Amino acid sequence: MKRQLRIVATLVGVAVFSTVHASSHREAPLISADPLADNTDVYAFVSPNHADRVTLIANFVPFESPTGGPNFYKFDDNVLYEIMVDNNGDGVEDVTFQFRFKTTVLDPNTFLYNTGPITSLSSPNWNVRQTYTVTRIDGQRGNGHATVLGQDLPTPPVNVGIRSTPDYDTLADQAITQLPNSTEVFAGQRDDPFFVNLNLFDLLAVPPADTNNFDSLAGYNVHSIAIEVPIDSLTANGSRPTSAADPNAVIGVWSTASRPSVTSVGVGQDHSSNHYVQISRLGNPLVNEVVVPLGMKDTFNSLQPKQDAVLLPFFEDPEVPKLLSALFGIQSPPAPRNDLVAIFMTGIPGLNQPPGVTPAEELRLNVAIGPNPNPNPLGVLGGDLAGFPNGRRLTDDVVDIALRAMAGATPLTPNFNKGINAELGDGVPANDVPFLTTFPFLASPHPGNVK
Amino acid sequence: MKAFDAKALAVIAAAGVATAVWASLPHRGSTHTGAAPIALLGGSATASSTSRADLDRTIETMTGRVAKNPADDRSAFSLADALLRETRVTGNAGLAVRAEGVLLALLKAHPDSYNARQMLGAVYLSQHRFRDAIQAALRCQQARPTDAWIYGVLGDAHLELGEYDAAFAAFDRMASLRPDAASYSRASYARELQGDLSGAMADMRMATDATSAQDPESLAWHHAQLGHLFFEMGRLDDAAREYAHADYVFPGHPFANEGLARVKAARGDYAGALALVNAELTTAPTPAGAALAGDLLAAEGRAQDAEREYRLAEAAWTSDAPDPSKLARFLAERRREPAQAVAVAERASADRHDIFTEDALAWAYFESGDLARAKAASDLALRTGSRDREIQYHAAAIANALGRTADARSHVDAALSGSPRFDLISAPAAVALLKTLDAQTAGHESGAPRH
Numbered sequence: 001m002k003r004q005l006r007i008v009a010t011l012v013g014v015a016v017f018s019t020v021h022a023s024s025h026r027e028a029p030l031i032s033a034d035p036l037a038d039n040t041d042v043y044a045f046v047s048p049n050h051a052d053r054v055t056l057i058a059n060f061v062p063f064e065s066p067t068g069g070p071n072f073y074k075f076d077d078n079v080l081y082e083i084m085v086d087n088n089g090d091g092v093e094d095v096t097f098q099f100r101f102k103t104t105v106l107d108p109n110t111f112l113y114n115t116g117p118i119t120s121l122s123s124p125n126w127n128v129r130q131t132y133t134v135t136r137i138d139g140q141r142g143n144g145h146a147t148v149l150g151q152d153l154p155t156p157p158v159n160v161g162i163r164s165t166p167d168y169d170t171l172a173d174q175a176i177t178q179l180p181n182s183t184e185v186f187a188g189q190r191d192d193p194f195f196v197n198l199n200l201f202d203l204l205a206v207p208p209a210d211t212n213n214f215d216s217l218a219g220y221n222v223h224s225i226a227i228e229v230p231i232d233s234l235t236a237n238g239s240r241p242t243s244a245a246d247p248n249a250v251i252g253v254w255s256t257a258s259r260p261s262v263t264s265v266g267v268g269q270d271h272s273s274n275h276y277v278q279i280s281r282l283g284n285p286l287v288n289e290v291v292v293p294l295g296m297k298d299t300f301n302s303l304q305p306k307q308d309a310v311l312l313p314f315f316e317d318p319e320v321p322k323l324l325s326a327l328f329g330i331q332s333p334p335a336p337r338n339d340l341v342a343i344f345m346t347g348i349p350g351l352n353q354p355p356g357v358t359p360a361e362e363l364r365l366n367v368a369i370g371p372n373p374n375p376n377p378l379g380v381l382g383g384d385l386a387g388f389p390n391g392r393r394l395t396d397d398v399v400d401i402a403l404r405a406m407a408g409a410t411p412l413t414p415n416f417n418k419g420i421n422a423e424l425g426d427g428v429p430a431n432d433v434p435f436l437t438t439f440p441f442l443a444s445p446h447p448g449n450v451k
Numbered sequence: 452m453k454a455f456d457a458k459a460l461a462v463i464a465a466a467g468v469a470t471a472v473w474a475s476l477p478h479r480g481s482t483h484t485g486a487a488p489i490a491l492l493g494g495s496a497t498a499s500s501t502s503r504a505d506l507d508r509t510i511e512t513m514t515g516r517v518a519k520n521p522a523d524d525r526s527a528f529s530l531a532d533a534l535l536r537e538t539r540v541t542g543n544a545g546l547a548v549r550a551e552g553v554l555l556a557l558l559k560a561h562p563d564s565y566n567a568r569q570m571l572g573a574v575y576l577s578q579h580r581f582r583d584a585i586q587a588a589l590r591c592q593q594a595r596p597t598d599a600w601i602y603g604v605l606g607d608a609h610l611e612l613g614e615y616d617a618a619f620a621a622f623d624r625m626a627s628l629r630p631d632a633a634s635y636s637r638a639s640y641a642r643e644l645q646g647d648l649s650g651a652m653a654d655m656r657m658a659t660d661a662t663s664a665q666d667p668e669s670l671a672w673h674h675a676q677l678g679h680l681f682f683e684m685g686r687l688d689d690a691a692r693e694y695a696h697a698d699y700v701f702p703g704h705p706f707a708n709e710g711l712a713r714v715k716a717a718r719g720d721y722a723g724a725l726a727l728v729n730a731e732l733t734t735a736p737t738p739a740g741a742a743l744a745g746d747l748l749a750a751e752g753r754a755q756d757a758e759r760e761y762r763l764a765e766a767a768w769t770s771d772a773p774d775p776s777k778l779a780r781f782l783a784e785r786r787r788e789p790a791q792a793v794a795v796a797e798r799a800s801a802d803r804h805d806i807f808t809e810d811a812l813a814w815a816y817f818e819s820g821d822l823a824r825a826k827a828a829s830d831l832a833l834r835t836g837s838r839d840r841e842i843q844y845h846a847a848a849i850a851n852a853l854g855r856t857a858d859a860r861s862h863v864d865a866a867l868s869g870s871p872r873f874d875l876i877s878a879p880a881a882v883a884l885l886k887t888l889d890a891q892t893a894g895h896e897s898g899a900p901r902h
Contacts (some may be wrong), residue, residue, distance in 0.1 A: 027577055028603075028633065028637060028640065029632070030604070031633050031669060032600060033663075034632070036663050064664075064665075076661055078661065103660075129679060144813050259661070261627050262626050262630060262634070263623055264618075277632070280631070296628075439776075
């Protein structure tokens with residue numbers, strides 16, 4: 001009987017072989033996406049609870065589905081995650097915060113993420129954990145002065161679900177680290193704070209053309225790095241400016257993810273090189289998505305801000321206004337769009353443009369403008385100077401602001417700051433979940449399982 | 452009338468812009484040049500994973516879209532990518548042929564489609580059409596010389612052809628442009644081929660770490676490669692754990708099954724190994740699987756059953772999935788018609804000079820009694836410094852037959868070092884050869900005349 005079964009199986013095998021051409025080549029995957037080194041958003045704002053501090057947030061790993069098991073999201077131990085601050089407008093970093101992660105597997109004999117409920121950061125049930133080191137570099141990264149701010153700091157587990165991580169907020173709280181010099185730091189999974197109606201990109205299927213509005217990123221998580229530091233530790237002259245006109249008041253912020261290169265030859269030598277390659281880079285929202293053309297994106301991701309002059313033509317004569325005209329007959333200011341260059345590249349004169357600025361794609365924040373207790377999601381366009389494009393808060397509706405800016409509906413081009421141009425938007429005014437009122441302000445990640 | 456036409460054209464042009472913008476958004480921050488096989492697929496704003504179910508869904512959705520519009524660049528790219536992944540996890544190379552058809556139809560509509568030509572290179576690799584892959588990559592290189600993907604295709608193709616200097620140079624260019632899972636895994640294989648197993652392991656760990664939870668198909672592939680490297684090192688427990696991990700993240704992955712079967716065989720558990728191989732042969736039949744089943748049956752003394760599997764493997768490698776290099780090694784190692792093995796191996800080595808083809812040729816000559824040619828081919832098989840245990844055993848046997856006992860001993864030691872049961876055919880033969888060499892040494896040392 002056994003023998004008969006084998007023959008049947010063999011015959012099936014023959015049939016399959018003869019029709020499918022089995023492949024046996026080694027075939028390593030060629031993948032064009034690298035989510036673990038993919039910067040999604042950067043935020044910079046004067047802290048609402050400490051007007052003498054700035055909060056910097058950089059998010060990575062887009063589209064984390066909470067039900068991602070059995071494989072869970074993480075930072076990559078080999079990626080160098082960085083947040084840069086340019087405090088004199090020359091397009092070169094003056095202060096850098098570097099984050100390096102280290103994964104520890106408690107019991108290497110299992111590849112389970114956890115073997116029981118995780119009720120604290122020291123729970124023996126938590127098998128795969130990440131810690132990190134924060135280093136501050138003063139000066140340029142290549143030759144600046146490095147200070148380790150914190151070592152082996154904890155991250156919380158990902159929000160697996162109600163059985164594995166029953167009291168998630170407590171775990172997340174335990175992973176907020178207070179460092180000397182009024183500094184707080186956090187790294188770990190959070191709700192994706194970006195809110196956008198992706199129908200926007202379906203030929204602007206947004207109001208008034210379409211009323212099917214929803215936050216396309218609702219329910220997704222990201223991995224966040226957040227650090228809150230005293231303003232006077234970032235400014236060029238080491239003091240906290242009291243006047244918005246202070247030449248030291250504007251800082252430019254961006255973040256990057258870089259990976260070490262490797263070599264194929266040189267057997268016996270150290271396998272990985274010290275040569276880091278910048279994989280992604282982000283300052284202002286939506287620039288890479290709607291301004292930089294497809295063929296330029298690799299170049300953009302590899303550029304340093306001081307090299308950004310090559311981007312100027314794309315701001316001076318962008319595609320989106322042409323689309324607005326073709327689809328809806330909406331007229332925007334003619335090229336060259338110096339208004340957009342100001343918003344995205346140099347800062348706006350009198351608000352957040354440093355003296356003698358080098359055009360560079362940085363998120364520029366005037367730190368002398370205090371936090372607004374009642375923030376307007378339209379930021380500067382809504383008369384609230386503490387919001388985008390003066391820095392960026394979590395609640396700022398950057399999609400509406402950017403769309404209106406593209407149509408010229410800003411004080412920089414008053415002739416277009418009216419009518420439909422000033423009403424454009426994607427119909428999604430806020431995030432799907434509320435933000436926290438204290439550091440790290442980002443909302444808790446969505447759990448993988450709620451039952 | 453003329454004005455009306457112009458407006459219609461403008462709308463069409465704008466639609467093109469919108470599509471490009473839309474395609475780029477899902478990546479948010481980093482949006483690489485090229486396309487996004489695992490980011491947003493189609494109109495839903497969700498990141499599709501590469502789990503088995505999601506791959507099936509992607510193939511179904513994208514097949515529908517491409518059927519409606521063969522010129523749909525993004526859908527065709529996604530479909531071809533999913534079909535290649537499915538090729539890897541089913542061993543069904545007919546899917547790669549289908550992917551080629553999709554891409555050629557797209558190129559007919561859009562001869563300049565970069566995405567199509569980029570993916571075509573990967574499809575040709577899957578079909579072992581290495582020269583065609585090189586041509587496709589070189590055409591891409593003219594358009595975007597800094598696209599890392601191109602150098603992955605070039606390197607893979609040169610490597611399979613045995614053009615190692617060109618392959619390693621391409622891999623190094625790839626890793627310097629864009630270090631990521633794809634370039635780390637290629638550097639790893641380059642190091643393995645040069646005998647640097649610990650360097651290969653370090654690079655493959657980096658590649659595994661760089662693979663996101665969204666991509667379980669790649670994650671499983673990488674864990675299976677770690678399993679393979681541990682197996683090569685003779686660390687069977689570690690190998691088993693990595694293969695099990697591959698199976699955990701992508702249940703039923705054929706590389707995981709076959710790897711676990713080889714571990715069981717190396718531990719002497721032939722029945723357990725056979726059960727795994729048989730299960731796999733019913734779902735993802737490959738000639739290598741059939742050959743392994745034959746070896747296991749032979750080891751259990753079931754010569755007739757073994758012969759049936761051997762015939763299957765031979766037929767598949769001859770006509771269904773022609774691979775003269777693997778067929779020649781198979782024929783020579785199992786002493787099936789040495790003359791035929793020589794003919795097949797010579798045919799293979801007319802096209803390519805990789806170390807495995809040279810090894811097959813060496814062993815075929817050895818079995819047919821042509822020691823001079825066997826030695827010449829074996830030297831070529833050893834030229835990269837590979838520690839491949841079969842190459843080492845074959846070199847040992849050839850050296851022994853030529854009376855070069857010192858060479859024979861060092862090669863047989865390399866073959867058996869730390870893994871006395873690395874293969875069902877070659878390992879026992881290597882053990883026997885070592886005994887012979889030991890006996891000779893003992894004979895010499897005793898000094899007694901042996902008459």
